[in-house]
Amino acid sequence: MINEAVCPEVVGWRYPSDNCYTFEAVLTPDEDGGFVICAKHYPGIVSDGDSADEAIQNIQEAFLALAESRKAHNESMMYSEEPVVEIESDSKVIRILIDGQ
Known part of the structure; x- marks a missing residue:
């Protein structure tokens, strides 16, 4: 059972740079085994x-x-101020934390 929702941890990927992104995700054990992970404020990122x-790496x-x-098409990263999951x-x-380089 995972129950540390009040204390987020940082998962780093590479070293930070100018193309660095940070977001919160909700990691939930799947009843059939494995894990499902969703971006907390970005609809459709599951x-x-x-x-x-593996779930963290995939998200x-x-x-x-x-x-x-979005960047290539000059579009913003739309997000919801309220959690979408x-x-x-x-x-x-x-x-x-994602380093986009």
Whole structure:
């Protein structure tokens, strides 16, 4: 059971640079095994993995792909000030850092 939603941890990926992104994600164990992970304030950024680490890596890649596409098309990264995912009792909110270089 994961229940540390009040104390986000930072998951780093590479070293920070000018193309650095930070966002919160909700990591939830899947009832069929593995984990589901959703960007807390960015609709549609959802991924999964057999382990928590794999799910985190997958959502980093999904977020970065969206950020790069938006940047290439001169579009902003739209987000919601309210969470767009439900935080369940066994969910864990984590802060993710992505270096886009």
